[in-house]
Amino acid sequence: xxxxxxxxxxxxxxxxxxxxxxxxxxxxxxxxxxxxxxxxxxxxxxxxxxxxxxxxxxxxxxxxxxxxxxxxxxxxxxxxxxxxxxxxxxxxxxx
Amino acid sequence: xxxxxxxxxxxxxxxxxxxxxxxxxxxxxxxxxxxxxxxxxxxxxxxxxxxxxxxxxxxxxxxxxxxxxxxxxxxxxxxxxxxxxxxxxxxxxxxxxxxxxxxxxxxxxxxxxxxxxxxxxxxxxxxxxxxxxxxxxxxxxxxxxxxxxxxxxxxxxxxxxxxxxxxxxxxxxxxxxxxxxxxxxxxxxxxxxxxxxxxxxxxxxxxxxxxxxxxxxxxxxxxxxxxxxxxxxxxxxxxxxxxxxxxxxxxxxxxxxxxxxxxxxxxxxxxxxxxxxxxxxxxxxxxxxxxxxxxxxxxxxxxxxxxxxxxxxxxxxxxxxxxxxxxxxxxxxxxxxxxxxxxxxxxxxxxxxxxxxxxxxxxxxxxxxxxxxxxxxxxxxxxxxxxxxxxxxxxxxxxxxxxxxxxxxxxxxxxxxxxxxxxxxxxxxxxxxxxxxxxxxxxxxxxxxxxxxxxxxxxxxxxxxxxxxxxxxxxxxxxxxxxxxxxxxxxxxxxxxxxxxxxxxxxxxxxxxxxxxxxxxxxxxxxxxxxxxxxxxxxxxxxxxxxxxxxxxxxxxxxxxxxxxxxxxxxxxxxx
Numbered sequence: 276x277x278x279x280x281x282x283x284x285x286x287x288x289x290x291x292x293x294x295x296x297x298x299x300x301x302x303x304x305x306x307x308x309x310x311x312x313x314x315x316x317x318x319x320x321x322x323x324x325x326x327x328x329x330x331x332x333x334x335x336x337x338x339x340x341x342x343x344x345x346x347x348x349x350x351x352x353x354x355x356x357x358x359x360x361x362x363x364x365x366x367x368x369x370x
Numbered sequence: 371x372x373x374x375x376x377x378x379x380x381x382x383x384x385x386x387x388x389x390x391x392x393x394x395x396x397x398x399x400x401x402x403x404x405x406x407x408x409x410x411x412x413x414x415x416x417x418x419x420x421x422x423x424x425x426x427x428x429x430x431x432x433x434x435x436x437x438x439x440x441x442x443x444x445x446x447x448x449x450x451x452x453x454x455x456x457x458x459x460x461x462x463x464x465x466x467x468x469x470x471x472x473x474x475x476x477x478x479x480x481x482x483x484x485x486x487x488x489x490x491x492x493x494x495x496x497x498x499x500x501x502x503x504x505x506x507x508x509x510x511x512x513x514x515x516x517x518x519x520x521x522x523x524x525x526x527x528x529x530x531x532x533x534x535x536x537x538x539x540x541x542x543x544x545x546x547x548x549x550x551x552x553x554x555x556x557x558x559x560x561x562x563x564x565x566x567x568x569x570x571x572x573x574x575x576x577x578x579x580x581x582x583x584x585x586x587x588x589x590x591x592x593x594x595x596x597x598x599x600x601x602x603x604x605x606x607x608x609x610x611x612x613x614x615x616x617x618x619x620x621x622x623x624x625x626x627x628x629x630x631x632x633x634x635x636x637x638x639x640x641x642x643x644x645x646x647x648x649x650x651x652x653x654x655x656x657x658x659x660x661x662x663x664x665x666x667x668x669x670x671x672x673x674x675x676x677x678x679x680x681x682x683x684x685x686x687x688x689x690x691x692x693x694x695x696x697x698x699x700x701x702x703x704x705x706x707x708x709x710x711x712x713x714x715x716x717x718x719x720x721x722x723x724x725x726x727x728x729x730x731x732x733x734x735x736x737x738x739x740x741x742x743x744x745x746x747x748x749x750x751x752x753x754x755x756x757x758x759x760x761x762x763x764x765x766x767x768x769x770x771x772x773x774x775x776x777x778x779x780x781x782x783x784x785x786x787x788x789x790x791x792x793x794x795x796x797x798x799x800x801x802x803x804x805x806x807x808x809x810x811x812x813x814x815x816x817x818x819x820x821x822x823x824x825x826x827x828x829x830x831x832x833x834x835x836x837x838x839x840x841x842x843x844x845x846x847x848x849x850x851x852x853x854x855x856x857x858x859x860x861x862x863x864x865x866x867x868x869x870x871x872x873x874x875x876x877x878x879x880x881x882x883x884x885x886x887x888x889x890x891x892x893x894x895x896x897x898x899x900x901x902x903x904x905x906x907x908x909x910x911x912x913x914x915x916x917x918x919x920x921x922x923x924x925x926x927x928x929x930x931x932x933x934x935x936x937x938x939x940x941x942x943x944x945x946x
Contacts, residue, residue, distance in 0.1 A: 284620045285609060288647045299642050332626035332636075332794075332927055333831070348624035353609025355617065355861050 402444025428854020432467025460543030462524030529719025530754025695726020707743025727786030735774025
């Protein structure tokens with residue numbers, strides 16, 4: 276089992292709150308070999324809800340396997356700025 | 371048709387002049403930078419009679435094109451000693467454009483210490499004693515000017531900081547609600563306006579005719595597509611209206627790039643408490659506004675109005691940069707304290723970014739405790755009074771650092787760094803170093819698909835590809851800054867095939883031209899070259915294109931350092 280620190284941002288906060296799910300600084304238990312995509316489903320979200328996932332502060336593909344103690348941040352579409360480019364979010368094909 | 375209004379601030383006279391062929395195709399930043407290059411001796415003292423303040427709407431301003439109401443203000447900067455363009459929202463720009471005024475230029479300087487106001491309407495220009503407004507904060511200045519001249523007048527004004535010619539002084543612009551919530555913030559342009567003895571400029575466009583459009587049908591079609599683009603994109607249609615720019619607090623924090631405690635770390639433990647999501651919740655609960663446009667015709671509506679617990683307005687235009695500078699950078703974690711500091715900056719007339727970096731330096735120097743919001747408020751209230759400590763703080767981060775014997779001052783070309791640690795967002799770091807503006811985040815902000823020639827992935831933590839990213843962003847931004855369009859349109863344009871073409875279509879329809887997207891690139895490059903040329907003549911070399919040495923320290927959480935060489939950085943200025 277892996278336990279990860281979970282954060283979600285922007286519209287995802289309201290969405291998760293409405294489902295009574297955590298969205299900030301929450302430790303979540305995952306089955307072994309769970310990926311970012313698995314975590315997204317576990318939290319009741321669709322893949323299309325998420326534009327990019329930051330794992331330990333870096334934009335990471337959705338098929339990345341999560342390790343114990345990893346920190347995950349989910350970002351929906353709607354992030355302003357060239358930061359989408361500068362942080363490497365734009366152009367990553369996560370579908 | 372379009373004229374330049376020159377104001378002699380010594381004789382208190384004015385004259386309209388026809389626009390020469392060399393300036394006709396320029397607007398906004400393109401115009402201000404060209405005029406400063408042509409007319410201001412690059413070695414002059416920025417507070418002297420030889421500096422000029424050029425105020426210019428953009429090429430599309432005054433038309434019905436969505437989001438076209440921004441304004442550019444240019445001069446030699448008293449903060450950096452180089453050229454400066456500072457961009458603002460508010461309601462003044464469109465009024466100048468509708469009056470057929472391509473630029474207002476403040477020249478020379480008065481012999482005595484008196485202040486004046488300039489009032490512009492369709493029939494006349496008046497330069498009047500500013501007695502009823504001297505010493506007042508921007509909030510009261512706008513209130514009184516609206517009482518005297520009418521509601522919803524365009525107003526640009528300086529507060530006590532600008533009156534005292536302090537180098538962190540900005541110029542504030544009235545927003546649609548009559549608050550001083552928008553600003554030409556960076557580089558001390560408030561001090562230049564103060565040195566010319568001008569407290570405020572009022573613009574009344576009552577009775578003005580519409581801005582002429584060469585091909586109204588083509589314009590209408592292009593604007594229809596333009597609005598579609600802005601309304602279709604999740605950033606401009608959902609993200610920004612819901613949370614404003616403050617949505618970046620959590621995201622940049624997550625990426626490990628939110629400069630915390632004077633650039634010691636990229637993560638702030640209390641980021642959620644000052645985040646855009648939390649701010650929106652508080653605003654909703656207290657009856658404020660989570661979305662508002664800063665000028666008529668804005669469809670993005672990223673601005674906001676923040677109330678206190680009793681439901682009174684505290685501040686408006688509560689932005690990411692401001693919240694970072696006055697919050698995470700100082701480790702102040704109470705959003706209400708940060709809002710109070712923002713309100714003070716708007717009223718005293720201080721650049722919020724420079725002020726936040728300055729407060730961090732002041733805490734570094736032991737003047738006030740880290741994270742102490744109340745102490746920061748007390749300290750900031752001294753600016754603009756006779757208090758000598760106020761004069762120190764109001765002169766910005768480098769001046770304050772020197773006064774306190776601090777060795778850790780995050781500035782480039784004497785301008786305090788904005789809200790992204792350069793080690794963790796390396797493309798942004800290259801912009802801080804190479805922009806003629808000094809450490810500036812909006813200088814390399816706009817992107818269009820056919821301009822950005824970055825192949826593959828961009829990694830913010832590594833050097834590869836980031837020099838090119840910075841260069842291309844700077845080129846595109848310079849072009850957008852000339853149109854009067856809000857920079858945030860770039861977020862939609864980035865992902866839309868015909869985004870740049872639509873902007874080109876609007877320009878062509880308005881002026882009867884046949885521009886192409888390549889011309890946009892050329893325009894951007896020519897503006898950057900104008901600015902580089904001025905700075906070279908003012909004495910700048912590549913030595914000023916550097917971050918302070920302490921950025922070679924590793925930054926938690928990623929452990930990244932600033933490791934570019936001078937030669938690598940200079941590639942961002944190779945445009946051909």
